[in-house]
Each structure stands twice: as C-alpha cells, then as structure tokens.
Amino acid sequence: MEQIQGLSSLAGAFQEHMAEKRKFQAIKxxxxxxxxxxxxxxxxxxxxxxxxxxxxxxxxxxxxxxPTELFARSIGTDTDVVAKEMYSFEDYDTSExxxxxxxxxxxxxxxxxxxxxxxxxxxxxxQAIFQPLGSVIGNVVRLGLDAYQRGRIPxxxxxxxxxxxxxxxxxxxxxxxxxxxxxxxxxxxxGLKGLVGQLRFGDSLCLRPEVTASVCRAYIEHNMHxxxxxxxxxxxxxxxxxxxxxxxxxxxxxQIDVEVLEAITPNTDATKxxxxxxxxxxxxxxxxxxxxxxxxxxxxxxxxxxIGHSAxxxxxxxxxKLKAELEKVKDKLGADSRRRIETNPLRVLDSKLExxxxxxxxxxxxxxxxxxxxxxxxxxxxxxxxxxxxxxxENWRLVRGLDYYMRxxxxxxxxxxxxxxxxxxxxxxxxxxxxxxxxxxRGIGFAIGEDRVILSLLETGHSPLATxxxxxxxxxxxxxxxxATAIRAARDLRQAGFRVELPPVEQxxxxxxxxxxxxxxxxxxxxxxxxxxxxxxxxxxxxxxTQGKYSEEGLMEFLRKxxxx
Ligand code: HAM
Numbered sequence: 001m002e003q004i005q006g007l008s009s010l011a012g013a014f015q016e017h018m019a020e021k022r023k024f025q026a027i028k029x030x031x032x033x034x035x036x037x038x039x040x041x042x043x044x045x046x047x048x049x050x051x052x053x054x055x056x057x058x059x060x061x062x063x064x065x066x067p068t069e070l071f072a073r074s075i076g077t078d079t080d081v082v083a084k085e086m087y088s089f090e091d092y093d094t095s096e097x098x099x100x101x102x103x104x105x106x107x108x109x110x111x112x113x114x115x116x117x118x119x120x121x122x123x124x125x126x127q128a129i130f131q132p133l134g135s136v137i138g139n140v141v142r143l144g145l146d147a148y149q150r151g152r153i154p155x156x157x158x159x160x161x162x163x164x165x166x167x168x169x170x171x172x173x174x175x176x177x178x179x180x181x182x183x184x185x186x187x188x189x190x191g192l193k194g195l196v197g198q199l200r201f202g203d204s205l206c207l208r209p210e211v212t213a214s215v216c217r218a219y220i221e222h223n224m225h226x227x228x229x230x231x232x233x234x235x236x237x238x239x240x241x242x243x244x245x246x247x248x249x250x251x252x253x254x255q256i257d258v259e260v261l262e263a264i265t266p267n268t269d270a271t272k273x274x275x276x277x278x279x280x281x282x283x284x285x286x287x288x289x290x291x292x293x294x295x296x297x298x299x300x301x302x303x304x305x306x307i308g309h310s311a312x313x314x315x316x317x318x319x320x321k322l323k324a325e326l327e328k329v330k331d332k333l334g335a336d337s338r339r340r341i342e343t344n345p346l347r348v349l350d351s352k353l354e355x356x357x358x359x360x361x362x363x364x365x366x367x368x369x370x371x372x373x374x375x376x377x378x379x380x381x382x383x384x385x386x387x388x389x390x391x392x393x394e395n396w397r398l399v400r401g402l403d404y405y406m407r408x409x410x411x412x413x414x415x416x417x418x419x420x421x422x423x424x425x426x427x428x429x430x431x432x433x434x435x436x437x438x439x440x441x442r443g444i445g446f447a448i449g450e451d452r453v454i455l456s457l458l459e460t461g462h463s464p465l466a467t468x469x470x471x472x473x474x475x476x477x478x479x480x481x482x483x484a485t486a487i488r489a490a491r492d493l494r495q496a497g498f499r500v501e502l503p504p505v506e507q508x509x510x511x512x513x514x515x516x517x518x519x520x521x522x523x524x525x526x527x528x529x530x531x532x533x534x535x536x537x538x539x540x541x542x543x544x545x546t547q548g549k550y551s552e553e554g555l556m557e558f559l560r561k562x563x564x565x
Contacts, residue, residue: 029243029251035469040454040462044295045236048256048448051291055283057232057258062214064238068204074213074432076403078343081209085241092202096152100201103139107196110136112186126177130185133192134174140196141167153201166195207240212404212429212445213436215259220438225263230280230442234258236450248420248452258426259445260284261433273442274377281408281428281444282384288412288424288446289390297423297453298460299415302391305398306378307346308370309406309430318369319345329359349397352419365396377407404429408444416459417452424448470520471501472559476512477527485532489525489552498559517542525555 068088112129147153224231235257292300308315326341337348400409409427426446433441477486490502516524526538536549
C-alpha cells in the first residue's frame with residue numbers, strides 16, 4: 001500500500017514537473033531559430049542586401065508596432081488580414097487610469113443573481129438585484145469623465161458620446177428597474193455593458209502584419225518626396241498575423257520587403273508615364289528573380305496579372321459584372337465565397353475550393369475589361385519582361401488579398417512547400433501614399449516570405465554548412481602557467497579572423513581532444529609548459545592525428561594558407 005502511495009506521489013510529482021516544463025514554450029505559430037539554421041537565414045539576408053544593392057536599393061528599418069488605423073486604411077477593413085488576423089491592443093499608461101480600468105472590468109464582468117420569475121414586472125425585489133450595477137457603471141462614468149477631461153484617455157468624439165450616453169442610460173436604467181421584467185432588465189444591462197466595452201482608453205496599436213503601409217508612412221514622415229526619385233527601399237524583419245499555423249504559415253513570420261516610391265510631378269503626361277512605370281515594374285520583378293536564382297531556389301514560377309485601376313470603365317465596371325455573374329451562381333458557392341460577393345467579389349477568384357473551380361473558370365475575366373491605359377501598361381510590362389528574359393505565366397485569377405493594389409500584381413511560387421507555396425507577392429499601388437495623407441505618389445513593391453524561402457532551400461537539399469559554425473581550432477592548454485599564453489593566442493588568432501574555442505578551465509589531454517572532436521574542430525593547439533617555454537607550439541590535425549611544431553608566427557602563416565573558404 002505504502003509502495004503504491006509512493007508511486008502515485010512520484011507520478012504526481014512527475015506530472016507537476018511536466019506541467020511546469022510545458023508552461024514556457026514558444027507561443028503557437030512562433031518559432032525559435034537555432035544556430036546552423038540561422039547560418040542559412042544570414043546567407044539569405046546577406047544575398048538580398050548584395051543583390052538589391054546592385055539595383056540601387058537602401059535598407060530601411062521600421063518599428064514593429066504602428067497605429068492600427070494605418071493598416072486598416074491601406075490594406076482595407078474587409079480583408080482577412082485586417083478583419084481577422086491583426087494583433088492589436090490599446091496603448092495607455094496603466095498607472096494613470098488604474099481605477100478606471102478596474103471599474104471597467106467590474107462593469108463588464110458584472111452578473112445579476114440567477115433569480116426567477118422570468119416574466120412580468122419584477123417589482124421592488126428587482127432593486128436589490130440590479131441596483132448594484134447602477135453604482136458600478138456610475139463609477140465608470142465618473143472616473144471616465146475625469147480621465148477624459150485630463151486627457152488620460154483619448155479625447156475623441158466617440159468617447160465623449162459614449163460617456164454622455166452612459167450617464168443618461170444609467171439614470172433611465174435605475175429609474176425603471178422595478179417596472180421591467182427580469183429579461184428586460186438583463187437586456188438593458190447588456191446594452192450598458194456594450195457602451196462600456198466601446199470606450200477607448202488608449203490609442204489602438206498593432207503588431208505590423210506587413211510593412212508596405214509603414215514604408216509609405218515613413219516616406220511621408222521624412223519628406224522623401226523631396227529626395228531624388230524614385231526612392232528605392234528594402235526592409236527585413238518580422239511580421240505578425242493571427243492565421244491558422246501550418247507548414248510555411250506562422251503567426252510571427254519574416255519578410256524581405258522591397259518598395260519603389262516616386263512622387264508624381266504635376267502636369268506630367270499620364271499616358272507617357274505608363275511606359276516608364278511598366279519598365280520599373282519589370283525591373284523590380286527581374287530583381288527578385290535574379291535574387292532567387294542567386295540563392296539557388298528551385299522550381300520558381302512567376303505569375304503575373306493586371307487588375308486595372310479603380311474606375312467605372314475599368315476595374316469598378318468589371319467588379320459590377322463579376323458581382324452580377326456571381327449572384328447567378330450563388331447557390332453553388334461555398335459560404336466564404338458567398339460572403340465575399342458582398343464584401344470583396346474579386347477575392348472569390350482566389351478560392352481554392354475544388355467545387356468552385358469549374359464555376360470560376362466561366363466567370364468574366366478582368367483582362368477583357370481593362371481600360372485602354374491599363375491594357376497598354378500591362379502589354380508594356382510583358383514586353384519589358386521579355387526584354388529582360390524573365391519567364392512568366394499569365395494568371396487572370398491573381399488578385400491578391402490586400403486592397404491597395406492597382407494594375408500589376410504578381411506572385412512567385414517555389415518547390416517543396418505544399419499548399420503554402422507562394423514565396424513572394426507584390427504589385428503596384430499608386431495612390432496609397434496619398435490615401436495615407438501624403439502627396440500623389442506611385443508605388444510598386446513585393447514581399448518575400450523568408451521562412452518559406454528557407455524551407456524550400458532546406459527541402460531541396462541546401463543544408464547549411466555545419467563546419468562553418470564549428471571552431472577551426474581548439475586550444476588544449478595544460479598547467480596554470482600556460483593560461484596567459486593560451487588567452488593571448490586565442491585573442492590574436494580571433495583577431496586574425498579564425499574561429500577559436502578556448503576552454504575556460506584546464507582539462508586533461510584526452511578530455512580536451514575529445515571535446516575538440518565533438519565540436520567539430522579541425523585542429524587542436526596543444527599548449528603545455530614545455531611548449532610555452534620553448535615557443536614551439538604543437539598543432540594536431542584531428543582528422544588524421546598528424547602533428548607539427550610551429551612558432552607563433554609560423555602557426556599564423558600556416559592557418560592563413562590553409563584557411564577554409
Ligand atoms: P503578402 O502576399 O500578404 O503581401 O505577403 C507576401 C509573402 O509573405 C507571401 O507570399 C508569403 O511568402 C509570406 N507570408 C505571408 N503570410 C505569411 C505567414 N503567415 N507565414 C509565413 N509567410 C507568410 C504583402 O505582405 C505585401 N505587403 C507585399 C507588397 C510589398 N506589396 C507591395 N509591396
């Protein structure tokens with residue numbers, strides 16, 4: 001019996017231990033990138049810097065969080081990214097509005113006692129049940145008005161209205177509790193809670209889901225339209241979208257983003273600039289293809305399309321036609337597509353649902369509805385791509401999931417990725433800078449999904465070189481008197497650019513060699529008291545066990561000559 005108890009307490013302790021261990025794991029959809037793999041990440045980023053540099057691009061580093069409104073306005077409120085996937089939060093100084101925060105929590109979590117009767121006016125008994133909510137919400141109003149006046153919560157018209165409505169609402173509510181039924185009182189409580197929930201205590205910020213909008217914000221903020229145009233920028237870093245994680249799709253993922261922005265000078269002939277824009281589009285696409293080729297990415301396919309511009313004789317007219325056709329086949333579509341007929345009919349073309357494919361193929365095509373200028377621009381993009389020897393595949397269904405695009409859209413896929421095989425997406429977005437409050441500006445850019453590029457490289461056999469991470473040389477020092485020499489040798493060798501491992505404490509000879517082997521070192525430098533006294537150091541090649549004697553300079557010379565590439 002005792003034994004069983006002992007075992008079960010052991011099992012309990014083990015479970016507790018496991019629960020403890022499970023507590024701290026990377027959050028779903030995020031990953032740790034460890035050495036060896038990070039070697040590959042660095043190479044992918046370094047190659048981007050080199051290739052983009054040759055095309056005249058400069059690096060821009062931007063904040064990870066920005067106002068939510070920046071993305072809502074540019075990407076579009078009906079897109080999946082903005083409607084479902086943003087990590088947004090209210091930004092306020094907790095210490096300044098502590099009591100207000102507590103009163104809001106008290107109001108939102110307030111529940112009445114589960115009392116019948118459900119029908120008819122409740123009479124005097126109701127006061128006892130619902131009166132407390134009156135004072136809870138009264139606190140929100142009192143503290144809220146005070147914080148509003150002091151500017152500790154945003155002084156927006158919405159907050160002003162909500163506080164006034166709450167003040168009135170609470171008076172009406174308390175005055176008529178007795179004459180309402182239980183159900184009616186509960187309904188009134190929910191109405192008041194709803195108003196409390198809408199109060200904004202701070203600016204809404206979010207983790208950036210992409211960076212095109214941020215680049216445009218920075219372009220405006222730093223008056224980049226006054227620089228030589230176009231301004232060519234790239235930005236490398238993490239993005240955040242609350243998507244369902246799967247292979248190649250993460251909640252924190254990394255993009256290598258490229259943008260070309262060009263202020264529109266007044267009185268320029270719009271038709272003339274079509275040819276120039278098309279050349280810029282083609283060069284940007286050429287650059288990413290050159291980059292992928294340099295990386296050795298396999299199975300690369302470029303899809304292009306033109307989605308025209310927002311005018312009745314172009315995309316807007318087409319969308320109306322598309323909508324009308326979609327209405328006719330509505331019953332055969334899935335729930336997502338049916339919803340999109342209203343919110344964003346173009347996105348129906350993006351559907352991967354097997355049952356919708358035959359229907360979509362019969363829908364009107366945007367290419368047949370482009371205005372003359374957009375058609376001319378698209379033809380010129382294709383001619384420019386041909387001139388540059390860039391192979392492409394025209395895909396009339398390529399509409400992209402963000403609202404700011406016009407004319408050129410493109411996407412690149414690669415091997416080894418399964419369903420999430422887009423490694424790059426981009427397009428033209430003239431007008432976005434203006435939409436964000438800047439001067440009329442043209443824009444074209446793309447973002448590469450770095451996680452997916454790495455995944456594709458790994459899946460197609462581009463493993464990072466383990467040896468690049470291993471030390472070249474392991475210093476096996478023995479005897480306290482040799483430590484000073486060992487430290488100096490390590491410093492000089494590292495300064496000369498060699499990877500050196502210096503064990504922090506003295507080790508037995510066999511242990512030192514074993515450790516050097518485990519780390520994958522190529523050489524062991526043996527430093528004993530004899531070596532230090534004679535100035536002749538012993539270098540052992542670990543692969544074949546051969547040894548040689550070198551002076552300090554001689555060693556340096558030898559390593560330089562045999563430096564691994
Ligand atoms: P996007 O198509 O939303 O475009 O994303 C570009 C690329 O980022 C995708 O093709 C994919 O490789 C990668 N990506 C997107 N979401 C995830 C995820 N959850 N996990 C892993 N990788 C992902 C944009 O973001 C635009 N800002 C591109 C752009 C720049 N257009 C003009 N300039």
